[in-house]
Amino acid sequence: MTKPAYEALTPRTLPQRxxxxxxxxxxxGPPDGWDVTEVGDGNLNLVFIVRGDAxxxxxxxxxxxxxxxxxxxxxxxxxxxxxxxxLIREEARDPGAVPEVFHFDEDQALIVMEYLDRHIILRQGLxxxxxxxxxxxxxxxxxxxxxxRGSDLSMKAPEKKADVALFCGNVxxxxxxxxxxxxxxxxxxxxxxxxxxxxxxxxxxxxxLALKVAAQELKLDFTTRAETLLxxxxxxxxxxxxxxxxxxxxxxxFAFYGPMGFDIGMLISNFxxxxxxxxxxxxxxGDRATYQDWLLAATDDIWxxxxxxxxxxxxxxxxxxxxxxxxxxxxxxxxxxxxxLARRLDAIWxxxxxxxxxxxxxxxxxxxxxxxxxxxxxxxRRATCEARALALGTAAIHGRxxxxxxxxxxxxxxxxxxxxxx
Amino acid sequence: MTKPAYEALTPRTLPQRxxxxxxxxxxxGPPDGWDVTEVGDGNLNLVFIVRGDAxxxxxxxxxxxxxxxxxxxxxxxxxxxxxxxxLIREEARDPGAVPEVFHFDEDQALIVMEYLDRHIILRQGLxxxxxxxxxxxxxxxxxxxxxxRGSDLSMKAPEKKADVALFCGNVxxxxxxxxxxxxxxxxxxxxxxxxxxxxxxxxxxxxxLALKVAAQELKLDFTTRAETLLxxxxxxxxxxxxxxxxxxxxxxxFAFYGPMGFDIGMLISNFxxxxxxxxxxxxxxGDRATYQDWLLAATDDIWxxxxxxxxxxxxxxxxxxxxxxxxxxxxxxxxxxxxxLARRLDAIWxxxxxxxxxxxxxxxxxxxxxxxxxxxxxxxRRATCEARALALGTAAIHGRxxxxxxxxxxxxxxxxxxxxxx
Numbered sequence: 093m094t095k096p097a098y099e100a101l102t103p104r105t106l107p108q109r110x111x112x113x114x115x116x117x118x119x120x121g122p123p124d125g126w127d128v129t130e131v132g133d134g135n136l137n138l139v140f141i142v143r144g145d146a147x148x149x150x151x152x153x154x155x156x157x158x159x160x161x162x163x164x165x166x167x168x169x170x171x172x173x174x175x176x177x178x179l180i181r182e183e184a185r186d187p188g189a190v191p192e193v194f195h196f197d198e199d200q201a202l203i204v205m206e207y208l209d210r211h212i213i214l215r216q217g218l219x220x221x222x223x224x225x226x227x228x229x230x231x232x233x234x235x236x237x238x239x240x241r242g243s244d245l246s247m248k249a250p251e252k253k254a255d256v257a258l259f260c261g262n263v264x265x266x267x268x269x270x271x272x273x274x275x276x277x278x279x280x281x282x283x284x285x286x287x288x289x290x291x292x293x294x295x296x297x298x299x300x301l302a303l304k305v306a307a308q309e310l311k312l313d314f315t316t317r318a319e320t321l322l323x324x325x326x327x328x329x330x331x332x333x334x335x336x337x338x339x340x341x342x343x344x345x346f347a348f349y350g351p352m353g354f355d356i357g358m359l360i361s362n363f364x365x366x367x368x369x370x371x372x373x374x375x376x377x378g379d380r381a382t383y384q385d386w387l388l389a390a391t392d393d394i395w396x397x398x399x400x401x402x403x404x405x406x407x408x409x410x411x412x413x414x415x416x417x418x419x420x421x422x423x424x425x426x427x428x429x430x431x432x433l434a435r436r437l438d439a440i441w442x443x444x445x446x447x448x449x450x451x452x453x454x455x456x457x458x459x460x461x462x463x464x465x466x467x468x469x470x471x472x473r474r475a476t477c478e479a480r481a482l483a484l485g486t487a488a489i490h491g492r493x494x495x496x497x498x499x500x501x502x503x504x505x506x507x508x509x510x511x512x513x514x
Numbered sequence: 515m516t517k518p519a520y521e522a523l524t525p526r527t528l529p530q531r532x533x534x535x536x537x538x539x540x541x542x543g544p545p546d547g548w549d550v551t552e553v554g555d556g557n558l559n560l561v562f563i564v565r566g567d568a569x570x571x572x573x574x575x576x577x578x579x580x581x582x583x584x585x586x587x588x589x590x591x592x593x594x595x596x597x598x599x600x601l602i603r604e605e606a607r608d609p610g611a612v613p614e615v616f617h618f619d620e621d622q623a624l625i626v627m628e629y630l631d632r633h634i635i636l637r638q639g640l641x642x643x644x645x646x647x648x649x650x651x652x653x654x655x656x657x658x659x660x661x662x663r664g665s666d667l668s669m670k671a672p673e674k675k676a677d678v679a680l681f682c683g684n685v686x687x688x689x690x691x692x693x694x695x696x697x698x699x700x701x702x703x704x705x706x707x708x709x710x711x712x713x714x715x716x717x718x719x720x721x722x723l724a725l726k727v728a729a730q731e732l733k734l735d736f737t738t739r740a741e742t743l744l745x746x747x748x749x750x751x752x753x754x755x756x757x758x759x760x761x762x763x764x765x766x767x768f769a770f771y772g773p774m775g776f777d778i779g780m781l782i783s784n785f786x787x788x789x790x791x792x793x794x795x796x797x798x799x800g801d802r803a804t805y806q807d808w809l810l811a812a813t814d815d816i817w818x819x820x821x822x823x824x825x826x827x828x829x830x831x832x833x834x835x836x837x838x839x840x841x842x843x844x845x846x847x848x849x850x851x852x853x854x855l856a857r858r859l860d861a862i863w864x865x866x867x868x869x870x871x872x873x874x875x876x877x878x879x880x881x882x883x884x885x886x887x888x889x890x891x892x893x894x895r896r897a898t899c900e901a902r903a904l905a906l907g908t909a910a911i912h913g914r915x916x917x918x919x920x921x922x923x924x925x926x927x928x929x930x931x932x933x934x935x936x
Binding site: 254256267270275281298302304305309316319413414416418420422423425427431432435 | 666671672675676678679680682683685688689692693697700701703720723724726727730731733734737738739740741835836837838840841842844845847849850853854857
């Protein structure tokens with residue numbers, strides 16, 4: 093029997109095509125009681141919620157094109173393979189941080205996974221000014237655990253090199269990152285768009301030649317520095333949150349071996365964009381001020397939890413080929429190991445600042461915008477907020493060597509958030 | 515018919531086993547007239563010269579262990595596959611710079627290639643104080659062409675990522691580099707050895723904690739920064755030279771995607787070690803002084819030819835995903851492209867300084883020493899020369915941000931070469 097060729101699911105065909113799959117029937121019940129809805133609101137894929145007598149599950153299926161753009165932009169189904177492999181690695185490295193995977197079908201490019209019934213997308217929560225206790229700390233820990241445990245600091249060298257080779261196949265999704273984040277925002281690329289009132293700010297940004305050089309240096313870092321397995325798209329739309337404190341990271345189909353600062357920089361960037369967007373959602377001037385404080389505190393938590401967890405792993409799980417104990421602890425050179433750790437964290441911080449900056453720029457000038465800003469219906473207010481974020485992004489990139497810590501970055505965000513950058 | 519299993523060749527079995535191979539008979543003539551000698555003096559492989567009525571060729575075959583150490587250190591035959599793939603890429607990127615490849619047999623791990631009849635190993639030539647016009651310039655150009663054309667500055671992204679994945683398989687040879695160059699010299703590792711008189715200098719070096727941190731940062735750079743396909747072992751024993759000015763680079767079995775500064779740093783390091791070793795070969799004090807001047811001039815040539823050729827390629831062949839013309843030249847931002855180039859060259863220079871330093875250390879303290887020093891039979895003189903090289907290596911690593919150019923490095927080498935570092 094040959095396998096059926098790939099075919100996109102629909103709510104109608106899903107029960108007949110997947111109705112005998114134990115991964116679903118075990119959890120959801122028999123298919124004749126299934127209720128299937130398609131809820132994918134992302135840029136790339138189909139996402140179905142399958143509800144039945146016994147429970148619910150999610151079926152996520154890749155489409156052979158970019159959903160956001162349409163069939164004119166083909167995108168290979170194998171991204172589902174990379175998402176699956178990233179999910180199971182993330183689960184192993186930070187248990188409970190991602191949805192549980194029940195089944196993977198490579199030919200149909202589909203993953204059956206846990207349905208997070210009481211969760212919403214974090215970005216929606218931030219737009220609604222909801223608070224999530226411990227969220228920043230959970231995300232910082234997630235970064236530390238996945239980034240450390242996916243690197244030469246932890247993995248055996250043959251295993252790490254084989255994994256680098258595997259994820260080198262994720263060419264097309266890397267291409268999206270490479271172009272849309274690092275290049276398109278810095279010139280008048282075809283798929284760009286921006287809020288009308290930003291024209292002058294955009295012209296200034298694109299005339300900043302040092303910025304253009306820095307953005308390409310960051311692109312070089314992304315394409316060449318295979319330090320660890322990245323999530324690759326760790327923004328607030330890739331996090332699901334419940335009010336009871338259960339937080340999960342989803343959608344790692346952009347996974348690739350890259351620099352440690354990438355995920356954490358992108359995450360910080362999206363929190364700071366949430367911060368900058370708040371005045372656009374106010375009913376009365378200042379009524380989101382205390383929520384903005386919470387957002388900055390959460391951003392602070394991301395980095396401090398990251399640094400704390402990374403330091404603990406450095407001391408307890410440094411079993412890879414880098415900075416091996418034979419050279420340090422076994423020689424009584426504990427201080428040198430601490431110096432090396434501090435230098436590593438500093439390097440990751442500087443990288444994160446740069447990636448934070450380019451992510452801000454592309455979300456305002458490129459193809460894929462953030463709902464944080466997009467849902468501000470008043471164009472003038474939106475432009476005001478976006479111009480501040482652009483300025484903060486530029487300052488973060490130029491300040492890679494001078495913004496010494498998270499405190500300084502948050503102070504800069506506060507100041508920029510009150511200025512006129514139009 | 516199944517393929518015969520791998521079997522190491524001998525001068526006796528070679529004609530019967532390879533006597534029907536057109537790659538050999540076409541060039542050497544019929545096997546009954548063959549004269550076969552094994553000349554491998556490297557650390558890893560068998561090398562045969564096959565001479566016949568019509569000419570000669572080389573057959574290089576991998577052994578399933580490290581020749582230098584013996585069967586107790588197994589080493590996979592597939593390194594021959596990586597050597598072959600590196601050779602054909604080097605030939606494409608800098609035509610004529612490597613021996614011509616006539617045949618590759620993956621199962622027997624053998625490569626049939628051009629016999630360089632009038633050539634000797636460069637290291638032997640330098641020990642004999644021979645001069646080679648244009649050598650530094652040829653080697654600098656080789657680095658520029660192979661490093662630029664093997665990177666994201668030139669290659670298509672899918673092709674480059676597939677090639678990174680391919681060379682990720684060269685695990686065991688990378689392991690040699692990772693341990694023997696970046697770690698073993700900095701502690702009392704089992705396979706280390708050094709000249710007796712160096713004990714005090716070695717103790718000082720191993721107590722330099724900042725040096726130990728820097729060496730691991732360089733190791734991190736080597737294992738993670740997949741910037742370009744490296745030769746991976748570009749010392750003066752991997753270059754063959756003829757008095758008529760024909761120079762070739764051989765033995766790229768350590769090929770791996772790594773930082774651009776690695777090959778060029780290793781090359782500079784080996785020229786500077788040749789410089790430091792000269793007093794050990796003098797009959798009369800000072801009688802190698804003008805030859806030492808020639809060595810420094812050749813070292814200078816390596817970098818200036820590299821920078822010149824790299825700059826030309828930057829302007830003429832920058833067709834990869836990095837620093838694309840759409841962002842620079844097409845916007846009239848030629849100056850930004852020049853700034854970006856200058857920053858790239860500066861980064862490569864700083865990296866090269868670091869790799870230059872660790873290579874000096876491992877050649878004096880680690881497993882694989884250089885004939886430049888080893889052939890100095892007077893132990894005290896050898897120790898004097900080696901101690902200076904150790905000091906220069908340390909200064910190069912610590913001076914990554916302060917030794918601004920090749921002139922400064924050469925000045926440092928001159929000064930260190932007259933000092934007492936025992």
